[in-house]
Amino acid sequence: MNFIFQNRPELLSSINFTLAPSLGAYSAVVVIGAILLAAVVVWALLYSIKNHRVLNPGILLGLFSVAWLPLFLHFVFVNAGHVRDGLFLLGRPYSEQVRWRFCQIDAVQNLAGSLCGLPLFIEKVKEYVPPQASIALAKGPLNMYVEYYLADAYILDTPADRADYFIVYHSGEPLAYAQDGTLYRNPGVDFSISSSQESLGKFSIDAQLDSQRLIFKRQK
Amino acid sequence: MTFFAPIFYILSVLVPGLALMRWFDSKNTLLLWTGAYGLGTALITGELFLYFLILRLSFSPALYLVIGLQTVIAAWLLYKKPLLRVKAKIAPWGAAEIALAVIIGGCMVFAALNAFTKPPVGFDSLSFWSLRTKVLIQQGSVDFHPDHQFYLGAYNHRAYPWHSSLAEYWMRILGGGEISVNLISLGYYCALALALFCALKSFLTRRNSLALTAFFVSMPLIFYHAFNGYSDLVLAYYVVMSAVYLMKRELSSVYIALSALFIAWGFFVKNEGIIYILAWIGTMVASEVIRRSHFSIKEWIRIISCLLLPLLPWILFRFFLGLSFHDLPPARGWHPEVLPQVLKTLYAYDNWNVWWWIFSSVIIVRLSVLLRSQRAWPLIMFCVLVFGMILGMYMTSENYVYALDHTALSRTLIPVTALSILVMGYCLGAIEKKNISENV
Numbered sequence: 220m221n222f223i224f225q226n227r228p229e230l231l232s233s234i235n236f237t238l239a240p241s242l243g244a245y246s247a248v249v250v251i252g253a254i255l256l257a258a259v260v261v262w263a264l265l266y267s268i269k270n271h272r273v274l275n276p277g278i279l280l281g282l283f284s285v286a287w288l289p290l291f292l293h294f295v296f297v298n299a300g301h302v303r304d305g306l307f308l309l310g311r312p313y314s315e316q317v318r319w320r321f322c323q324i325d326a327v328q329n330l331a332g333s334l335c336g337l338p339l340f341i342e343k344v345k346e347y348v349p350p351q352a353s354i355a356l357a358k359g360p361l362n363m364y365v366e367y368y369l370a371d372a373y374i375l376d377t378p379a380d381r382a383d384y385f386i387v388y389h390s391g392e393p394l395a396y397a398q399d400g401t402l403y404r405n406p407g408v409d410f411s412i413s414s415s416q417e418s419l420g421k422f423s424i425d426a427q428l429d430s431q432r433l434i435f436k437r438q439k
Numbered sequence: 440m441t442f443f444a445p446i447f448y449i450l451s452v453l454v455p456g457l458a459l460m461r462w463f464d465s466k467n468t469l470l471l472w473t474g475a476y477g478l479g480t481a482l483i484t485g486e487l488f489l490y491f492l493i494l495r496l497s498f499s500p501a502l503y504l505v506i507g508l509q510t511v512i513a514a515w516l517l518y519k520k521p522l523l524r525v526k527a528k529i530a531p532w533g534a535a536e537i538a539l540a541v542i543i544g545g546c547m548v549f550a551a552l553n554a555f556t557k558p559p560v561g562f563d564s565l566s567f568w569s570l571r572t573k574v575l576i577q578q579g580s581v582d583f584h585p586d587h588q589f590y591l592g593a594y595n596h597r598a599y600p601w602h603s604s605l606a607e608y609w610m611r612i613l614g615g616g617e618i619s620v621n622l623i624s625l626g627y628y629c630a631l632a633l634a635l636f637c638a639l640k641s642f643l644t645r646r647n648s649l650a651l652t653a654f655f656v657s658m659p660l661i662f663y664h665a666f667n668g669y670s671d672l673v674l675a676y677y678v679v680m681s682a683v684y685l686m687k688r689e690l691s692s693v694y695i696a697l698s699a700l701f702i703a704w705g706f707f708v709k710n711e712g713i714i715y716i717l718a719w720i721g722t723m724v725a726s727e728v729i730r731r732s733h734f735s736i737k738e739w740i741r742i743i744s745c746l747l748l749p750l751l752p753w754i755l756f757r758f759f760l761g762l763s764f765h766d767l768p769p770a771r772g773w774h775p776e777v778l779p780q781v782l783k784t785l786y787a788y789d790n791w792n793v794w795w796w797i798f799s800s801v802i803i804v805r806l807s808v809l810l811r812s813q814r815a816w817p818l819i820m821f822c823v824l825v826f827g828m829i830l831g832m833y834m835t836s837e838n839y840v841y842a843l844d845h846t847a848l849s850r851t852l853i854p855v856t857a858l859s860i861l862v863m864g865y866c867l868g869a870i871e872k873k874n875i876s877e878n879v
Contacts, residue, residue: 231562232845232846234667234669235846235848236845236848237659237660237790237849246788247789251793252795255793255800256799259804260803260804263804276867277644277646277647280651280867283797286797290792290793294657301553305553306552308556309555316556320558321560324560366594367573370573371573
C-alpha cells in the first residue's frame with residue numbers, strides 16, 4: 220500500500236495528463252484496473268448462470284468503490300499535501316502566489332531557477348524600462364511567460380532591430396555582444412563573419428542579473 | 440480581488456440565466472439552476488463578443504449599466520412569474536449517502552482552496568485564454584490589425600473561441616484579480632457535478648447517483664481543471680447539459696431546443712465543439728427518423744433557431760476574418776501510432792483513476808442490456824460518434840502530434856469522460872430496472 224503515499228508533485232504538464240503511481244514495476248491504474256475487470260467478468264458470468272439474473276448495480280458500485288479507493292486515497296494524500304503547502308497564500312497578493320507556484324514547479328522540474336526567478340526579473344524590467352517602451356525578446360522557451368507579464372505595460376511587437384529594449388531571459392538563441400556595443404544574432408564562431416549573422420544595432424547593458432537575464436537598451 | 444466581484448459575477452450570470460431557462464423549463468429544479476449558470480455565462484460572453492468583436496467598440500462604463508439593467512429586468516421577470524415549485528418528498532439520507540456527499544463536498548472545498556491560492560500557470564491559459572483578457576483590459580478594445588502582435592487579442596491561436604476569455608474579462612472588470620479566472624472554472628466544475636447528479640438521479644437511486652458523481656469529481660485530471668483557467672472542463676459542461684436534455688427529448692421538443700442551445704455554445708468555448716455539434720446533429724437526425732416523430736413547423740423553427748443562434752455569429756466572424764481550424768500547417772495522413780497513446784491515456788495514466796476500466800467492465804458484461812434500452816441508444820450513438828471523430832481527428836490530421844506528446848489528448852477526452860458517466864448511469868439503471876421487472 221506504499222503507492223498510496225507516493226508524492227505526486229505538480230508539474231507544468233499536470234494540466235495535460237496525470238501519471239499514475241507505480242505499483243512495483245507497473246502503473247497502479249493498470250494493476251488495479253485489470254484485476255477489477257477480471258473480477259467483474261468472472262463474477263458476472265458465475266452469478267448470472269447461478270441466479271439467472273444480472274448483477275445488482277448497488278453491488279457493482281460497491282465493487283467499483285473498492286477498486287476506486289486506493290487511487291482515491293492517493294489523490295487525497297497528494298492534494299491534502301498541496302493544499303496544506305499553499306494554505307498560507309490564502310488572501311496573499313497575487314504576485315506572491317505566482318512566485319510561490321512558479322518556485323514549487325521549478326524546484327520539482329529542475330528548471331535551474333528559470334521559472335522561479337521570473338517574477339523577480341519582471342520586477343527588474345518594470346524598474347528599468349519605462350512604460351510603453353518597445354521591447355523585443357531573444358527567443359527562449361519561457362518567452363510566453365515573460366510576454367504575459369509584460370503585455371499590459373509594453374509594446375512587444377516591434378522587431379528586434381528597431382525595439383528600444385532587447386531582453387534576454389534564459390534564451391537559447393545564439394547572440395553576440397561586440398565591444399562597440401553592437402548586438403548580433405546568429406554570430407559566426409569567434410565573431411567571424413557569418414552569412415546568417417544579423418546586426419540588431421548598438422545597445423548598452425541596462426541591467427544584468429546574470430548571463431541568462433539581461434536587459435539591453437538601444438543607444439541613441 | 441475584491442470580495443464583491445464574485446458575488447456580482449454570480450448574480451449577473453445566474454439571474455438572467457434563470458430567466459432564460461424559465462422559457463424552456465419552468466420547474467424549479469436543481470438542474471434548472473445548474474443550466475442557468477451556463478446559459479447566464481453564455482449570455483454575458485455572447486453580449487461582450489457582440490460588443491467588442493462584432494461591433495468593434497471600445498470599453499465603456501455603459502457595459503456595467505446594460506448588464507446591470509439586464510440583471511434587474513431578469514429579476515423582475517422572475518418575480519412576476521416565479522418558477523414553479525416542485526413538491527418532492529426527500530427521503531432521509533443514509534450513512535453511505537452522507538459519506539458520498541462528504542467526498543463530493545470535500546473535493547469541491549479542496550478545489551476552492553486551490554482556486555484561491557494558485558494562479559494559473561499553464562501554457563494555454565497564459566498564452567491566450569487569460570492573455571486576451573489582459574490585453575483587452577489594457578487596450579480597452581480588440582486589435583483588428585492583422586500585422587499587429589495583439590491582432591485578435593493574442594500572439595497565437597487567434598481562431599480560438601472567446602467564451603472563457605470574455606467570462607474572465609467580465610469577472611475582472613467587476614473587480615476580480617488575476618486569480619479570479621479560477622473561480623469561473625470552479626463554478627463550471629461544481630455545475631458539471633450537479634448536472635451529472637441530476638441526470639443520474641432520473642434513472643438511478645440517489646446513493647448510486649452520488650457514487651458516480653463522486654467518481655467523477657475525484658478524477659485527478661477533472662479536479663485539476665477545476666482551478667487552472669483552461670476551457671476543456673467548460674466544454675464538458677455544455678456537452679453534458681446538452682446530453683442531459685437530449686435524453687429528455689421524449690418529454691418535450693422544448694428540451695431538444697435547449698439541448699441544441701447548449702451544444703451550439705460548445706463551439707464558442709473550444710474549437711473541438713464542432714465535433715460535438717456534428718455528432719449531435721447525426722444523433723438527432725437518426726433518432727427522429729427512427730422515431731418517425733412529426734414536429735410542427737413551430738417546433739422545427741425553435742430547434743433550428745436554438746442551434747443556429749449561438750453558432751452563426753462565431754461562424755460568420757471566423758469566415759469573414761479567414762480564421763482557420765489549423766494550429767499547425769494542415770497535413771492529411773494516417774497515424775495509427777496514436778492508438779497506443781489513446782489506450783495509455785485511458786487505461787494507464789491516473790487521469791481518471793480506474794474509471795475506464797470500470798466502464799469497460801460494465802460494457803463487456805452488460806452490452807446487450809444497454810443496446811436493448813431504447814432510451815439509451817441516442818446517448819450511446821452520440822458518445823460513439825464523438826469518440827470516433829476525436830480519434831479520427833488525431834489519426835488523420837496534423838493534430839496527431841498533440842496525441843503523441845500528450846499535450847492535448849487527455850484534455851480532449853474530458854467531455855467524453857463526463858458523457859461516459861451518463862452512459863454508465865443508463866447502463867446500471869437498465870440493470871436495476873431489469874432486476875425489478877424480473878422480481879415482479
